[in-house]
Amino acid sequence: MSDSEEHHFESKADAGASKTYPQQAGAIRKSGYIVIKNRPCKISLCCPPMSTTGAVLPSPTRHSSAGGQHAALTADRAAALLAGCASARRASELHAAAVRSGVDRDKAVDFRLQRAYAASGRLDLAVVLLRRAPDPTAVFYTSAIHAHSSRGLHLAALALLSDMLTRGLLPTSHTLSASLPACNGGRSGVAVGRALHGYAVKLALSGDSYVATALLGMYARAGDAAAARALFDEMQPDPHVVSVTAMLTCYAKMGALDDARSLFDGLPNKDFICWNAMMDGYTQHGRPSEALRLFRGMLRSGVEPDEVSVVLALSAVAQLGTTESGRWLHSFVKNSPRVRLNARVGTALIDMYYKCGSLEDAVSVFDGLNDDKDIVVWNAMINGYAMHGHSRKAVEMFNQVRAQGLWPTDITFIGVLNACSHSGLVDEGRKFFESMEQEYGIEPKIEHYGCMVDLLGRAGFVEEAFELVQSMKSIKPDAVMWVSLLAACRLHKNMALGQRIADYLVANGLANSGMYILLSNIYAAVGNWQEVGRVRSMMKASGIQKEPGCSAIEIGRQVTEFVAGDTSHPRTDEIYAKLEEVNGLVKEHGHVPQTELVLHDLDEPTKEKALAVHSEKLAVAFGLISTPPGATIKIFKNLRACADCHAVLKLVSRITGRKIVFRDRNRFHHFVDGACTCGDYW
Structure with a gap:
């Protein structure tokens, strides 16, 4: 390996073992396919052969600087030095020393070298060593399969499994648990996963906790709740926490949130992973209030939230638009010993603040991240401005x-x-x-x-x-x-x-x-x-119904929702009295109701009455009687703002001297002194 190559791979490895090489992944994806059939049960694994083009193993003439340090290296000493090694440069030096000492073909040394190269990101060299071995064991293959699968190189992982089966080696429980996470590529991936399930049954490995958990995870990712639940029930009465999380994830992915909650509530001991899985289900399926309540329940139960917990809670707040809850979470992050304000949490805070109508706070978080800004952070801020x-x-x-x-x-x-x-x-x-x-x-x-x-x-x-x-x-x-x-x-x-x-x-x-x-x-x-x-x-x-318009307003930490013509609020009389006052004032300032927007065959007075009680107007009236003079009013609507309401809100901002922040389905409108930031273009 040349000095430049050595430096390149060292920097890649030391930056983090999760980094791999796009060229290798591309070669794997583009190469031809092979079909392997092997006993003890018939299985077809259609996987591309591995590519190791450009992989060069160290020779005794390289890394001469290491010669004195590792002279007369024994096999035991080499294996001990390689244990836990995750640096490509260090592995290469030790490899060269082992070659000079003639112990590089020792099975223990060979295996440790393979693991060291895999840990450093040099998967190509790990595969070369595997293929060079005259009599590799299932342990060798399992290590390589896990290294590829854990880095998202799923086809490569399955190709190694095919190679292993071709050699007549039987998979162990560890082989199966390492291979199953790679079976997530649509129907073909699930088909391979089912075949591996067959292997597990025939080899009496399906009862192994690691295999069962990996199988459950595979079915959960595929959305096969029935198969996942059947496996889960077989694990009773003491399923592994990873299995519980996989089952929760499966239910959540399919939107079966009641089943997920029933499973969640029945758990005697819940760690933060279980809480996160349940919260994720709620946020992904439009039930942010439950997600936020769950976060608070997590705190009350004494479970310390992690970074994922906070990001999920912030996502829930962003959906709700409740600024005060967002500020509380921001304060929690600042005081948490476990959660750091890094790029991931910062992105979630930026997203939450701008979706809650507080662009200034989003900008403040962005500026406060200093050098800890990746492209995801910049994307969030660009979206906020947009x-x-x-x-x-x-x-x-x-x-x-x-x-x-x-x-x-x-x-x-x-x-x-x-x-x-x-x-x-x-x-x-x-x-x-x-x-x-x-x-x-x-x-x-x-x-x-x-x-x-x-x-x-x-x-x-x-x-x-x-x-x-x-x-x-x-x-x-x-x-x-x-x-x-x-x-x-x-x-x-x-x-x-x-x-x-x-x-x-x-x-x-x-x-x-x-x-x-x-x-x-x-x-x-x-x-x-x-x-x-x-x-x-x-x-x-066709059973198609129009989605009803709904406007929500946050007063303190209380969110109140209105629909058109709503009379359910305890202060309905006050709200309608203020609304009548507002409608009178805007007419005095020249507003003419845009009755052509009422798309029903009605007379003009009836159309005007229908416009007057739109949900956003009721929300504004409620805001005016519930907040002190000069306070900003924030309203969130599930549909696009109608032109008449837009015109009325502009006038209300001028007449009352209030700033009105209004979020519709597409964007934010900031009404100040009779003008809107959208420039009447929305």
């Missing part, structure tokens, strides 16, 4: 990413394209989109196409947006993209194209609730009530 309408700042941050020596990812481009969309920066958006492949080698995904369709559609380039959708060859347009197009058609009164798209979607069974509603709105906007009735009948026949 969501709050500070598009130029988001573009500026994109340019800073390059100046910091970081490489943009596909997520970076989603953020900056969203920023362009929210402010109508069409030319900039086109340039960013074109640069993805040309300058950065990033192939646009459906999310990037969706951003461009939204950008072009909002800006009035509806036909160009439609042409972009039609130009997509390898990517199929999703529902979000079609909804963006229909919304653009409605916004810019391109009813002909809107109806053409809608007819295509209905005819091909692609329409969802959002599309049906937009189609209904398009017909209503031109007064075609007969077609409106037909679309609504189709929705009813």
Whole structure:
């Protein structure tokens, strides 16, 4: 190994054993496939052969500086020195010394060398040693399989398993538990996993706790709750904590949260991993309140949260939009002996703050991370600026990413394209989109196409947006993209194209609730009530219901929700009295209710009454009577803000001298002194 090679691999290894070589992974993925069948049960493992191109083992002439130190090295001494070695350079020096002393072919030394190279990230050299061994044992193969599987090189791990079976070696419990995590590549991966399950049964290894746990994890990742539960029940009455976590994860992944909670509540002793698995299920399936309650319960039970616990809790707060809960969690991080404010936690804090409407706090966290900023942190801040309408700042941050020596990812481009969309920066958006492949080698995904369709559609380039959708060859347009197009058609009164798209979607069974509603709105906007009735009948026949608008307001740590015309609040009389006062004041300041937005065949007074009691207006009225003069009012709505409510909130901010922070489905609006940060472009 040359000095330059030696330095390169030493730095890679010392930076962390988890780092591997993309060239090797690419060679593995692109190489041909082999099929192995072996006893004691028939099994087909379709795995690519391993590539070790460029792997050069040390020779006695190399690393001469180590010669004096390791002269006359015995096999026992060499094996002892290699134990726990995780440096590529150190392993190479010891290897050269072992070669000079003639003990490199000793089985114990050979095995320790293989493990040392694997631990340092030189998996290619570990495989060369394995293949060079005249009579490798299952232990040799198991070590190599585990090294590849744990680094995400799943095909390579299964290729080694195929090689092992070809040699007639039987897998041990450790072999199976190391191989099963690699069986997660879709249906083919699950098929291999089931075959390994068959091996475990035939070899009487399925009862081994490590094998059973690995099998359960494999079925859990595949979403096969029935198979996972059957294995789990066989582990009773004392399943391993890893098995419990895998079962919880399986239920959570499938959305079977009641089953997961039942299992969770029945555990006599819960460690932080179990708490995290349950919290993750709640956050992933839109039940953030339960996740946050679970975090508090975790503290009450005396279990110390770890970094993952905090990140999950922050994710729950971001969904809820409860700033005070977020500040409490931030304080917890500052005082926690276990959780450090690193890039991962910092990203979660930035995400939480900007989604709760406090961009200033998000920026403060970002600036406080100093040098501990990876591309994920920058992505979060770019998304924050984009969501709050500070598009130029988001573009500026994109340019800073390059100046910091970081490489943009596909997520970076989603953020900056969203920023362009929210402010109508069409030319900039086109340039960013074109640069993805040309300058950065990033192939646009459906999310990037969706951003461009939204950008072009909002800006009035509806036909160009439609042409972009039609130009997509390898990517199929999703529902979000079609909804963006229909919304653009409605916004810019391109009813002909809107109806053409809608007819295509209905005819091909692609329409969802959002599309049906937009189609209904398009017909209503031109007064075609007969077609409106037909679309609504189709929705009813298909069991599709319109998602009701709901606005939430946080007063202190209490969140109150309203729907249109809501009369369920204990202070309903006060709320409606304030609302009537507000409606009168905005009319005095020139507001004319936009009754054309009421998409029902009603008379004008009835339409005006319907507009007056929209959920966001009720939330504003409640905020005005529940907070001191001058206090900021924060409202969160599950749907896009309607134009009439947007106009009213602008006037309310001027009349009352209040700042109103409003988050709708797409972005934030900051209303101050009669103006909105979106510039009436949303």
